[in-house]
Amino acid sequence: MVLKVNNDKCLRCGGCVSVCPQACIDLHEVKGIQINKLKCNSCGICVTFCPAKALVLKK
Amino acid sequence: MQLKKNYDVIIVGAGPGGAMAARKCAQGGLDTLLLEKRQEIGAPKRCGEGISIPILLELGFKGNENFVMRKINGSIIIPPNKKEVLIDYSALGFNGAIVERKLFDKALCYKAADAGAKIIAKATVVNVLKKNEKIIGISVSIDGKIHNLYSKIVIAADGVESKIARMAGINTTNIAYNMDSGYQYEMAGIKIKDPNKIYLYFGNNIAPRGYIWIFPKGKTVANVGIGIAGHHDKTAKEYLDEWIETQPNIKKGSIIEVNAGGIPVGGFLKNMVLDNFMVVGDAAHQVNPAHGGGIGEAARAGTLAAKIAIKAIRSKNISKKFLEEYNQVWWAKYGNNLENIEKYRLLFEKLSDEDMNLITASINGNDILDISKGNGKTLIDTLIKHPKLFKLSRHIF
Structure with missing residues (x-):
């Protein structure tokens, strides 16, 4: 499973950064969410949280 | 832009917590730098913009400023x-008042700037600088150029997506x-x-x-x-x-x-300091769990952190041990009460719609205000009268 982000949907709220246990998500005010794929372990906590459904786990 | 390299205190994030900390630090005579990653302070908001007039007064406003949209x-x-x-x-x-955060956050920054703090917008802190495991400053990106800036104390007020504290070594991950x-x-x-x-x-x-x-x-x-x-x-x-x-x-x-x-709305940090380092506001989860409001909490914490930073720098002792006074005072003045309120939140989320109808019918405005302040005597009285609700109350008491 890989974490995918749709920054067109992302609302820059920052919730995913706060819940990420790996500290692998960065919020850029313009570009949106950036994921450090090397650190991400696809736990999905950010996916559950995201109020905009901008984050998804894909096979 | 010509940037000075050394400061007494660098504050990351110009929301209510950071702006308040900056104003108080500057008033206390500290050479203060306040950095904000956004290009416009106060926007975009992540807030319902509700605030009580007593808090506005606490922040040094009169309550009739241009940012008050509606009483x-x-x-x-x-x-x-x-x-x-x-x-x-x-x-x-x-x-109460509904404010325009774009104007409100800026008004707080005007006061910080008037007090002598230097503020820079569109300045993204990308890293903390350490020497012998201790924080000595930050790396900030301004106009695409990285600057290393140094200070005796760094205060992280960088909001819900705080990474500064994590970079510094305090785990602020919330469940x-x-x-x-x-x-x-x-x-x-x-x-x-x-x-x-x-x-x-x-x-x-x-x-x-x-x-x-x-x-x-x-x-x-x-x-x-x-x-x-x-x-x-x-x-x-x-x-x-x-x-x-x-x-x-x-x-x-x-x-x-x-x-x-x-x-x-919970998970308050027991420890919010390191050597030369403090965390305030949403970054330290300082929000009232009853209604989710955080302006007042952040501003109070910012004020308190500034007070202790001033004391620390004056006494030339910026060790974790000295700054721990921030933990102690915050928990005694605000934290314990907020943790109490969190228990009510835990009770609230177990309520069925029927329970909510029953409670709303049984209590009045004063009681609800009490609960948001962490005092639930009337709620307990109501619960005792209704056996089903009373069972729920065991979750909190």
Whole structure:
């Protein structure tokens, strides 16, 4: 499973950064969410949280 | 821009917590730098913009500034059975206000700048600088150029997505359970029954573990939003959209702004300091878990952190041990009470719609205010009268 982000949907709220246990998500005010794929372990906590459904786990 | 390299204190994030800390540090004679990653301070907001007048006074305002969009004299609570309860603020001896955060946050920064703090917008802190494991400054990106800036103390006030504290070595990760998910539209052209009241809608079907709010900013303009537990199949947006469909007075309006935000509603940090380092505001989860409001909490924590930073720098002791006074005073003055309120939140999320109807019918405005302050004597009295609710109360007492 890989974490995918749709920054067109992302609302820059920052919730995913706060819940990420790996500290692998960065919020850029313009570009949106950036994921450090090397650190991400696809736990999905950010996916559950995201109020905009901008984050998804894909096979 | 010519940048000075050394400061007494560098504060990261110019929200209410950071701006307050900057103002107080500068007033205390510290050479203060306040950095904000956004290009416009206060925007985009992640906030319903409600604040009580007593807090505005606490922040050094008069309550009639240009950022006050609407004075609020009461709230109307709508439980699932729609039997409204009015909380009349005049009977409680205070008033509320809906502010424009774009103006409010800037007004706080004007005061910080007047006090002598240097503020830079569109300055993203990308790293903390350490020497022998101790924080000695930050790396900041300004106009695409990285600057290393040094200070005796760094205060992280970088909000819900705080990474500065984590980079520094304090784990501020919040569990998803303690995060509420907020979504809001600023809507124009709507009809509000009484635009001097805020409206709070409760019910497990419309807003699980939270509520939907209407905060009027004008006669026909309001923030219409929802805050719910962040771990549902349906998102906050979906809940809000569905609810608006059922409200003809709101549905006919237009959306002029979309906001979203993560709200920490629990999981307060026992330790918020390191050598040369402190955390304030949302970054330290300092939010009232009853209503999810954090402006007052952040500003108070910022004030307190500044007070201790000044003391530390004057006594030339900026060790973790010295700064721990911030932990102690914050917990004694605010933390213990907030943790108490968190217990009520845990009770609240176990309530069925029927329980909510029962409670709303049994308590008055004063009681609800008490609960949001962490004092629930009346709630307990109500619970005792109803055996089913009493069983629930064991979860908190």
